Amino acid sequence: MAVDIEQLKASVTGEVDARRQQLKELSLKIHSNPELGFNEVKASDWLTHYLEENGFTVERGICELPTAFRASYGQGKPVIAIMAEYDALPGLGHACGHNLISTCAVGAGVASKPAVDRSGGSILVIGTPAEELYGGKAIMAKRKAFDNLDAAMMMHPAVYDSATTQALACQALEVEFFGKPAHAAGEPEVGINALEAMIQSFNAINSLRQHIKDKARIHGIITDGGEAANIVPAHSAGSFLVRAEDDAYLEELKQKVIGCFTGAATATGARLEYKWADICYAAMRNNLILAQLFIQNMESLGRKIKLSEPGEGFGSTDMGNVSQLVPSIHAMVAIAPKGVAPHSPQFAAAAASDAGIRGLTDAAKALAMTVVDLISNPEVVTKIQDEFRK
Ligand SMILES: [Zn+2]
Numbered sequence: 013m014a015v016d017i018e019q020l021k022a023s024v025t026g027e028v029d030a031r032r033q034q035l036k037e038l039s040l041k042i043h044s045n046p047e048l049g050f051n052e053v054k055a056s057d058w059l060t061h062y063l064e065e066n067g068f069t070v071e072r073g074i075c076e077l078p079t080a081f082r083a084s085y086g087q088g089k090p091v092i093a094i095m096a097e098y099d100a101l102p103g104l105g106h107a108c109g110h111n112l113i114s115t116c117a118v119g120a121g122v123a124s125k126p127a128v129d130r131s132g133g134s135i136l137v138i139g140t141p142a143e144e145l146y147g148g149k150a151i152m153a154k155r156k157a158f159d160n161l162d163a164a165m166m167m168h169p170a171v172y173d174s175a176t177t178q179a180l181a182c183q184a185l186e187v188e189f190f191g192k193p194a195h196a197a198g199e200p201e202v203g204i205n206a207l208e209a210m211i212q213s214f215n216a217i218n219s220l221r222q223h224i225k226d227k228a229r230i231h232g233i234i235t236d237g238g239e240a241a242n243i244v245p246a247h248s249a250g251s252f253l254v255r256a257e258d259d260a261y262l263e264e265l266k267q268k269v270i271g272c273f274t275g276a277a278t279a280t281g282a283r284l285e286y287k288w289a290d291i292c293y294a295a296m297r298n299n300l301i302l303a304q305l306f307i308q309n310m311e312s313l314g315r316k317i318k319l320s321e322p323g324e325g326f327g328s329t330d331m332g333n334v335s336q337l338v339p340s341i342h343a344m345v346a347i348a349p350k351g352v353a354p355h356s357p358q359f360a361a362a363a364a365s366d367a368g369i370r371g372l373t374d375a376a377k378a379l380a381m382t383v384v385d386l387i388s389n390p391e392v393v394t395k396i397q398d399e400f401r402k
């Protein structure tokens with residue numbers, strides 16, 4: 013008997029409606045208990061318990077990361093994963109709305125059960141810690157957490173609805189200059205000024221900025237600029253992020269940025285030390301067939317949604333690393349009006365608002381309906397993978 017896709021979709025959206033109150037409470041509980049990357053003990057505990065209570069088999073602490081998890085329901089192919097993020101930001105709490113991401117993932121996973129029961133295949137909810145600061149998914153990708161997936165999806169709260177995300181490749185850089193202290197007035201000629209080396213580096217980077225490709229970004233802060241105004245600074249330090257539209261240009265740009273620091277070291281006589289972060293956030297590869305399915309499903313809920321537009325949100329996300337391995341989407345779902353900036357107190361408030369909960373439940377429904385599309389149609393999975401291999 014042919015699978016009635018529309019009937020299955022009605023049943024998975026009904027599952028989300030039936031759990032609306034539970035999902036809201038879970039989301040608000042995580043929101044009011046913000047935990048930083050790799051310390052998301054309560055959130056991962058609450059999420060995994062909810063999944064277990066709803067029939068999922070849970071493995072905790074996968075990839076040697078105590079707050080990571082993998083929850084699965086069903087067996088065999090296709091294997092469709094929904095990603096959960098649940099880390100907060102220092103000082104700002106859930107100002108990126110990851111409480112909504114994780115609860116949406118759990119809601120979509122549980123709601124997808126009728127599709128798996130009807131058509132087979134597996135639905136996974138993968139708990140991926142530390143998106144903001146440490147690229148948890150990049151680490152998990154290296155440790156093979158995403159091998160054997162047929163598709164991976166997630167939602168991220170935003171101020172617009174979009175089925176795709178433009179996210180840049182990004183790598184962090186720590187820089188130090190070592191100079192020589194001296195009395196800044198009495199004997200300035202014997203000092204080597206490590207702060208000047210840092211300032212020259214910023215100026216060189218600002219000059220470089222005129223001659224880099226569109227969408228590339230270089231930005232940083234000074235974390236040590238000396239001890240006192242009357243001591244020639246013997247040490248300076250800074251943290252930087254270098255971003256580019258693709259991994260190849262990121263490598264090229266990284267060399268140019270290092271040139272700015274070595275030039276400043278030569279000019280001042282200060283000694284340079286630097287270290288690139290072990291983890292690089294990869295650029296996002298959006299699977300357009302998957303994105304179109306998500307658009308149709310969001311539209312069936314009465315939401316206006318499209319593909320991302322130039323200039324819309326140029327952050328970086330570790331979902332990029334997943335998207336290099338598996339056909340993926342990282343959909344943006346509006347929870348606040350345009351003008352509310354992510355990583356602000358206003359966005360944190362939106363992540364606990366009624367509009368936030370509506371974004372969560374709509375996205376959970378659309379993700380679960382997309383699971384129906386994938387699990388009920390093996391040809392669709394093949395098409396998605398063909399696009400990915402191109
Ligand atoms: Zn964020």
Ligand SMILES: [Zn+2]
Pocket residue numbers: 108109110143168
């Ligand atoms: Zn985020």
